[in-house]
Amino acid sequence: MRGRDLGFTALETIVAAGLIALALATVGAAVVRESVSFSSAATADALAAAAREEVRIAADAVKYDGSTLSPTSVATTLPMPVGSPLPAELSLSAQALAAGGISVRVRAVADIAAAPLVRDATLIVERRVPLPGSTVIAPTLVAAPFGAP
Numbered sequence: 001m002r003g004r005d006l007g008f009t010a011l012e013t014i015v016a017a018g019l020i021a022l023a024l025a026t027v028g029a030a031v032v033r034e035s036v037s038f039s040s041a042a043t044a045d046a047l048a049a050a051a052r053e054e055v056r057i058a059a060d061a062v063k064y065d066g067s068t069l070s071p072t073s074v075a076t077t078l079p080m081p082v083g084s085p086l087p088a089e090l091s092l093s094a095q096a097l098a099a100g101g102i103s104v105r106v107r108a109v110a111d112i113a114a115a116p117l118v119r120d121a122t123l124i125v126e127r128r129v130p131l132p133g134s135t136v137i138a139p140t141l142v143a144a145p146f147g148a149p
Contacts, residue, residue: 051108
């Protein structure tokens, strides 16, 4: 090997190492991006599941005659598939509808990287029912007495 070929081989080695480092950096960035994407998707799924579960429970509570729901908010943690639980805030609101039903909404909010992630779930209770075990008398027509005006 001649002396001038030795310098060219060193240059080839440096360029090859640079290309390998660039390829590894690209793969590393893609892995990090997919990890963040999975994390935000898992967070959104956990928030949506919590909102759906709580709105179902709230709708079950308000479907009976005489029951009411007050707007409320509670801080909680939600289980995550990987890692520590997610701190979140669940808010409940109920609104009477013109048709006689009640709209129940639960909003789940988590602050992720200084940007809140919000998921809502809404159910409409169209009719209210009597409490279980109560006696209900069906409406009937009664004939007017003879001679009534």
